[in-house]
Amino acid sequence: MALIVQKYGGTSVGSIERIEAVAEKVIASKNQGHKVVVVVSAMSGETNRLMGLANEVQGRVAHGRELDVLLSTGEQVTIALLAMALQRRNCAAVSSTGAQLNIRTDNMFNKARIQNIDATRLHRALDAGKVVVVAGFQGVDDEGNITTLGRGGSDTTAVAVAAAIKADECQIYTDVDGVYTTDPRVEPNARRLDCITFEEMLEMASLGSKVLQIRAVEFAGKYDVPLRVLSTFSEGPGTLITLEDDSMEDPLVSGIAFNRDEAQLTIKGVPDRPGVAAHILGPIADENIEVDMIVQNVGSDETTDFTFTVHRNDYEKGMKVLENAVVDLGGGEVGGDPHIVKLSLVGVGMRSHAGIASRMFTALAQEKINIRMISTSEIKISVVVDEKYLELGVRVLHEAFELDQEK
Numbered sequence: 416m417a418l419i420v421q422k423y424g425g426t427s428v429g430s431i432e433r434i435e436a437v438a439e440k441v442i443a444s445k446n447q448g449h450k451v452v453v454v455v456s457a458m459s460g461e462t463n464r465l466m467g468l469a470n471e472v473q474g475r476v477a478h479g480r481e482l483d484v485l486l487s488t489g490e491q492v493t494i495a496l497l498a499m500a501l502q503r504r505n506c507a508a509v510s511s512t513g514a515q516l517n518i519r520t521d522n523m524f525n526k527a528r529i530q531n532i533d534a535t536r537l538h539r540a541l542d543a544g545k546v547v548v549v550a551g552f553q554g555v556d557d558e559g560n561i562t563t564l565g566r567g568g569s570d571t572t573a574v575a576v577a578a579a580i581k582a583d584e585c586q587i588y589t590d591v592d593g594v595y596t597t598d599p600r601v602e603p604n605a606r607r608l609d610c611i612t613f614e615e616m617l618e619m620a621s622l623g624s625k626v627l628q629i630r631a632v633e634f635a636g637k638y639d640v641p642l643r644v645l646s647t648f649s650e651g652p653g654t655l656i657t658l659e660d661d662s663m664e665d666p667l668v669s670g671i672a673f674n675r676d677e678a679q680l681t682i683k684g685v686p687d688r689p690g691v692a693a694h695i696l697g698p699i700a701d702e703n704i705e706v707d708m709i710v711q712n713v714g715s716d717e718t719t720d721f722t723f724t725v726h727r728n729d730y731e732k733g734m735k736v737l738e739n740a741v742v743d744l745g746g747g748e749v750g751g752d753p754h755i756v757k758l759s760l761v762g763v764g765m766r767s768h769a770g771i772a773s774r775m776f777t778a779l780a781q782e783k784i785n786i787r788m789i790s791t792s793e794i795k796i797s798v799v800v801d802e803k804y805l806e807l808g809v810r811v812l813h814e815a816f817e818l819d820q821e822k
């Protein structure tokens with residue numbers, strides 16, 4: 416008998432028929448003798464629909480406490496429906512919101528972090544033979560306010576619950592049958608990986624692969640939660656997220672991630688003197704705008720150019736900040752482009768191999784894809800390119816590194 420947490424994403428619970436099918440799957444696990452906690456997302460499209468309603472009332476500044484009260488309702492619908500579907504099949508089940516389970520978070524509305532889960536209530540229900548159906552993506556802060564965990568947050572709920580009850584496995588059921596070398600929707604030749612290391616998965620998630628929320632991967636690595644991504648709709652082993660295994664022959668590149676949510680901001684011809692970077696990025700930080708890549712050119716004519724990327728939603732706000740900064744700096748020209756994307760190669764094997772970057776740049780150059788920015792770290796190389804090259808770039812790199820072939 417094992418203790419298992421299963422998480423079903425939005426598409427997997429997207430209709431009543433699908434919720435019924437999930438109930439059957441849960442019962443099948445229970446009949447194998449397992450204790451099961453199920454974490455569910457809102458029905459597909461529901462979180463976006465609720466966001467849309469909030470935007471209609473508040474304009475594009477719908478943030479804060481009330482947004483979380485609103486968004487958390489999506490998951491509350493699914494827990495109730497799934498618990499009903501289970502009960503109708505004579506399976507004892509109890510639904511629970513984040514607050515009812517006392518999933519304690521900090522008070523950062525819309526992107527709260529889980530701090531603590533009291534496992535006693537969960538254990539009590541499990542010991543009574545019940546399936547516990549938990550609302551993903553939500554918690555409660557010290558003052559009793561409902562919080563949500565950021566898009567994709569149900570993954571994190573599942574891993575945190577698994578850590579709290581020391582589950583034998585946390586299974587993330589979704590609409591793909593595992594983690595692929597890249598998003599199979601963009602590259603049909605993408606290949607499912609049997610396993611991927613936490614470190615690589617963390618990098619893939621932070622560089623834009625939305626198959627797992629980054630916090631979920633962080634949590635699983637920190638608390639040693641065995642984590643597997645599987646399909647709701649077909650049988651198969653899925654992908655196991657593993658600790659690095661020295662006996663494994665590391666492939667140079669394990670996957671390609673991309674991020675469509677970025678925008679580029681540039682400030683040209685600013686006086687080249689100490690403090691310029693701080694002068695530009697200070698006000699950006701003051702506006703709560705997160706900066707990703709940063710490039711400053713070697714100065715010429717006593718001026719320099721400075722380029723960085725931010726979330727696309729922050730593009731307009733960022734432009735305004737720069738326009739003010741130019742006045743303070745006594746010179747410079749502000750520009751930007753919201754139509755860019757970031758492509759990244761990820762692989763722990765990169766550590767010990769030179770030449771990956773040049774192979775990447777050559778492959779892109781052969782397709783006349785212009786690289787605007789580059790950034791590297793130990794196990795990744797990222798480039799910023801025009802958004803029209805996203806699909807082509809991913810495919811070219813997938814082929815150049817032979818990711819469709821088993822290594």
Ligand code: ADP
Binds near residue numbers: 626627
């Ligand atoms: P859920 O609603 O179940 O949480 P998501 O849409 O959040 O599902 O995540 C699954 C999606 O992630 C897939 O449909 C796929 O398009 C996308 N995806 C992006 N990168 C990858 C990857 N490397 N491997 C598998 N899926 C990926």
Ligand code: ASP
Binds near residue numbers: 463566
């Ligand atoms: N429903 C939330 C979202 O759409 C959380 C999740 O599905 O993980 O982002």
Ligand code: MG
Binds near residue numbers: 567628
């Ligand atoms: Mg998801």
